[in-house]
Amino acid sequence: MSKIEQKFIELEKKNEKALIPFITLGDPSPEFSLKIVRTLVDSGADIIELGIPFSDPIADGPTIQASSMRSLANGMTPDLAFNLVKEIRGFTNIPLVFLTYYNIVFQRGVNRFFHDCSECGIDGVIIPDLPVEEAALALEASRKTNVDLIFIVTPATSESRLSKILQVARGFVYVVSLFGVTGARKKLSEITLETLKKIKPYTKGKIPVSVGFGISKPEHVKELILAGADGAIVGSAIIDILAKNLKHEKVVIEKIGKYVQIMKKMTIRHW
């Protein structure tokens, strides 16, 4: 069983679900993003998703696009990302997941990318533009290195596609909760809960399900967990805090810390 799957079991025993924050490595600078990761860990993050920026992120809304651009403008590269993960491993043991687009993986060499992930302590990889039909190379590399290749399912995914995806999915299944790109939204859409209901019977007892896209408020987390989610992924809402306070490092750290604590609380079953 992978380290990510173990984490979900461990949480289950404590009657908790997973809070999974996302940030882009290198935004606004490599050093500062390390401090943010430390804050996420200290504030209760269970798993952290780390973005390696790509110049053309087609599945991302304005917040994460801007974050990718800031990071690239400040000199971020995949090499630096692997080095930063080594530093992160100096202060935490929680599962870490890379999120990046396929061309970044492809240029490094698919095998080399997964090998480097395993060397520096990355536990899983999410590639939003790599559907299961094109994933043979990445799946093979993932099996060899024990780095989970995490797949996405959406409200549009049919039952037959879902079973094809579940045959190869590891770590957790990433449920994109709406028809749209990433970005904080005020309300969870009805389709989010419907999608979860549709997927749960197929995943129960096999693989954890985490929901992302549009989650920004504590009550969203509560609703998702009541509907059967094993984890909640929060990205744009955290990056919004960063983007609004770029020049004030202390404020960013304080606000993100508080926000993550509040969100984490909602994953603990005492309400």
Add this chain to the structure above:
Amino acid sequence: MKNTLRYYGKYPDEYGHYGEFGGKFAPEILIPALDELEQSFHENYSSEKFQAELINLYGDYAGRPTPLYFCERLSEKFGCKVYFKREDLVHGGAHKLNNTLGQALLATKMKKDRLIAETGAGQHGFATAIAGAKFGLTTEIFMGHKDVMRQKHNVYRMKLLGAKVIPVYSGDQTLKDAINEALRDWISNIHHTHYLIGSVVGPHPYPLIVREFQRVIGKEIKEQIMTKEGRLPDVILACIGGGSNAMGTFYEFIENDSTALIGIEAEGEGIATGKHGASLFAGTKGILHGALTYILQDEYGQIQESHSISAGLDYPGVGPEHVLLKEIGRLKVVAATDKEALEAIDLCCKTEGIIPALEPAHAIAHAAKISAEYDKDDIMVITLSGSGSKDLDILKQHMRLEE
């Protein structure tokens, strides 16, 4: 000469691959929409009713067949028989309408009531606006903010036809960013929207669909040259940005070994300067906009900005089937600079009385370079993919005329 290459019917395979290229590198949320599009395309395209509607549109509305024109004075200059395939005479002033009419017709069959498209210079946006108006579909065109600023005439033409032009402020604010934004819009509105891609790029089935709607160019060339000359051309030249006019021109001739196929990319200010759009000629293997193809990128896979005086060739990727044709040795790929294209415009204007667009001017420039290799009975066909009337502002900046 014997025809030895067996090509037709093999590409793309069922996953949309052209050899190792192409494919469907798209977010999961788009996969069902791409599958639906593929199924609907095959059903309709093979039906007689659809074909009859398409032929009618091409004829009465678009003005097809376009002439295959014998360039008498240019032939004298080049020392071989030169023909232009006059796609500049298609309604809208470019070959782009062949594809937008086909896809808009398909969209109505799929009961979609909204078209979205990307555009660089505005030619594809304009052709989509024409088709959208003709079929009564809501039409929204994504266009990089930089392009909106430098292509004001085309923006106005699109608006005049009732389309909404949405400026894109992300990334480099040019064509590739307009495609990104159109994809994001499609992700959010897949139920009632058809994304009308303008070239043989993007995830499967787009390279196939656009090829099929542009094949009419090559089919007509074949018939027309047989009537006029009784034999096939020795060489055919077409410019390549994404590659739709080139694919449409070349496809019918792939198994005719005796006809050389030459694609001309944008060399911009020179390959060595890095300011060019020559993805096939000078790019490397990578994934952009849903397909594995050749792209302009840095060592880490970040997409690089392309450059060309011609907006239609200013794109850091290229159609995956062109890559296959190049790799199997069937397509020769070369490049021409901004300066050479401008010189070719001057030549074409003064010898034939035709103002070509900057894109096919690259093909004419290369034809001039190689003309000495051909004898007086040899036949050369150049696809004149569009009219230069859209480029007057740019030409004015570069070609000073005496008062």
